[in-house]
Amino acid sequence: MSAVWRASRAAVKRRRLQTVVIGLVVFCSTATVLLALGLLDAVSNPFDRAFEKQRGAHQVVLFDAAKVSAGQLAETAGRPGVAAAAGPFDQATARLEKSPPGVGSGAFRVVGRADPAGPVDRPELRDGRWATATGEIVLNEDGDLVRPELLGSKVQLVDGPELTVVGVYSSMSSSADAWVTPEQMAALHPTARQMLYRFDAAGSAEQLESGLASATAGLPAEARTAARSSASLEEAFSGTAKAYLPFMTVFGVLALLVSVLIVANVVSGAVVSGFRHIGVLKALGFTPNQVVGVYLTMVSLPAVIGAVLGTVLGAALAQPVLRVAFQGVMRGTAVVEVSPWVYLVCLLGLPALVAVAALLPALRAHRLSAAQAISAGSAPRSGRGLRVQRALGGTRLPRAVSLGLGQPFARPARTALTVAAILLGVTTVTLTTGLTSTMVQYADSGKRDGGASLDIRVGRAAFEQTEPKLTDRQMEALLRSLPGVERVSAQAISQVKLAGYQQSSAGFFLRGDQDPGDIRQIVEGRPATGAGELVASPTFLSQHGLAVGDRVTLELEGRRTTATVVGKSIDGDARFFFSTWATLLELEPSAGAAYYDVRLKPGADVQAYVDAVRAAEPGLYPGVVDDGNLAADTVVSFASVFTVLLTVVAALGVFNTVLLNTRERRRDLGMLKSIGMTPRQVTVMFVTSMAVLGLLAGLVGIPLGMVAHRVLVDNVGSVDFPAVMKDVWHLPELSLLALAGVVIAVLGAYVPARSAARLTIAKVLHTE
Amino acid sequence: MTTDHDSDRQVVVQLDGVHKEYGDLKALDGVSLEIRAGEAVAVMGPSGCGKSTLLNMVAGLDRPSAGTVRVNGHDLGGLNETGLALFRRRQVGMIFQFFNLLDDLPALDNVALAAQLTGTPAKQARHRALELFEELGIADRRNTYPAALSGGERQRVAVARALMNRPALLLADEPTGALDSRSGEQVMDLLIDLNQIGQTLLIVTHDPKLAHRCASRLVEFADGRVARESALERQL
Ligand SMILES: Nc1ncnc2c1ncn2[C@@H]1O[C@H](COP(=O)(O)OP(=O)(O)OP(=O)(O)O)[C@@H](O)[C@H]1O
């Protein structure tokens, strides 16, 4: 056994508590870092990963079949900047006469393709097989559930054949709603040709645009009817997720910072406090390199154990946490998982960080002579620190307090690291409480008052459902007449074109009782009440270049009407707008409701109501609606997990700092006790020394957290938080938060301070 | 030599059958000792015989495994940690071989500290400390940090600190052990002067010269026990 190993083992044994603290800090930090990195990785990657796996199309372009030939399009594959191209494939837009539940509403894009392979866009098999014969159809499903009942079901096209579903595929490029064989396609009278391109440069929206321009250069301008880029796909893909992914990123980064800081602080502190011991080793004849070796071994042992256990814990936490975080967000074949490099970084990176943190002070010890090292064991003196101590000695504060206040100045570097850790802790707590408060209000704004909410759909033969016998108005009257009801509204959804825009939007037209919850959701303007009024989400308005007060022309099957944007809702889908029944009647005089929203009285029997509806009209299909706001819940729970972890880590850092301080100050402590410092005064002294850092960290960390909160909520594209939800800071909260840093500091300091107070120091007084 | 006059004086320290064990090791093995006001007692003995342990018992820095320790009427066994701290503040002053000054306070503040812990305002405490500095002849060093003081000066600062709260008993553990002979002399003179104005002293030392110059009684220790007690004629 080498001398280095023996000395390190002895050192670890003699400093059990310190070893345990290092191990614990590395353990917690590793778990936190793993979660943070896993999150950052998952946030940035699932779309890209799945997209690249399928060699997704950077542009999906539609051409008018009458204006450009297949040969002309095939040539575009060789254009500069085009890395790969697939097509042309014929495409038809069909309407469905009859389809399985949940398939196709509105225009249905059917593309003729012989196989899902090729250089661009390889839809991934979910169920069944690709279409090989006429009469067969393959559906593009982007939900994350496999629905076995789809296979073998029938799709009836309006004025077209009945097709059998033989497969379900998923295309990250969203290149079609369904595929058929090219032969079958010919029978559907395609009017468009589809080209799928991948470009050499596809990093930005501009590059996607110029790639498209280069690929289609020289073709008749009017031949190109539509193009959809991967950027817009990604946008759509993570639409909901975008509401809170920035939050998670911030928490991830904060967690990383705090962990790294604390590990550095704890480990370098361990080495610095061992300077005297280093001097003794040197006096014994250890070479400088052996001394460094002893210290590296000493801290690496707990670090490696902590990193391994932390990785195990982090890995165990990561999957469920990520699943919660991305619930309802996933589309297509994207899989949320922690990349292997994250585990690798945790397993190797944290011990490496520990080694570096130990190496820096150890190298300093390396240069010191034995005598210098021994005397460096007591706190080094710095001029400013001394002046502060002296000034404090003259104040009216109790002496234990003023001694505590002076302590941080004795070790400025350690103090700085400790303050930084508490500061980040306070910033996190501030940010979390702010976000929680914003998100709770946000979730509340979506909450409906009163009892259960029911979504009652009108049966459609196309979905193999019973058609109701009652008329629209009779059904509404029926729903109003059943016991327990509070409000009823009828809604119709129609694909409406806004004049001047390529794509149509889904218009929700409402009749009956307005839900106060809906009204609360309006953050600008007012709800739509009369004919020719509509409200929409921030994303809808920004994508259409509209603002509250603007007028638009709506088109539906040849009929037109003008409408004014009267309000903006807090959030919502970019493809939807909301208007009134009166508006719909202008476009579609014979319109009937597609479903009814029913709100029951608080405490009303939901099942009884559902049974009554079914009994009275078998053509109505009631379902219970969950009011919960998943995004808000996720942010709140996620923020809480990180806050707890970071508070623990920060408190451990403080604990360690006080532990080191009490160790180094044993002699001073002994002297103070010998002249009559009471145990309480000792505790007060050490707790004060950290509380002042906590206060300082609070004073800086709170504004920092407030700014972070504001920056975050202002930059959530899909949610437009009104001022009341952003102004969450009031005096009581702020003063409570100011205490947060102090609480973290006191929590961490109290235990070692108490044990210092109880320490029998008789021995140290008599020895040098 | 004990005189009738001595036995009239108040008992300041009274140890009865004091034992102290560290595991199997008996550091003190039934020590009984009485010190009266105004006495100067020197304790001598081989290294490891329990002298410092004895001093810790009297100072209330440690508790005996068995036996009673009474100092100036206080039964230390009946005091909790806080009680002991308050006792140390008022009843005893201690000086050590290695001074034990706070490195980051100037000399005067080191001394003032002892009074400030009891709640004396800074100004008053510094005032009283300065008086002591003047008496001890180190007033010109009051703003110097311990690192820049000579050993003898440091020990005089330590004495000043020990006297700050006018203790009934001054305890010294090898006060000249870390000093050269000239500085040692100065500290000895100081102790003699203090005893002459009535300060009770308990001094642990390896230095026969210190014992014979300063003490009126010699207690010889061996293996945690009092081996011999003798009165001393001061050799001035
Ligand atoms: N805290 C302790 N834990 C264990 N043993 C101790 C402790 N303090 C003292 N001892 C032991 O008790 C015995 C007496 O120690 P003490 O310090 O009283 O000796 P001393 O007479 O002052 O010696 P020296 O002249 O070298 O200062 C020694 O053997 C010492 O090792």
Ligand SMILES: [Mg+2]
């Ligand atoms: Mg001793």
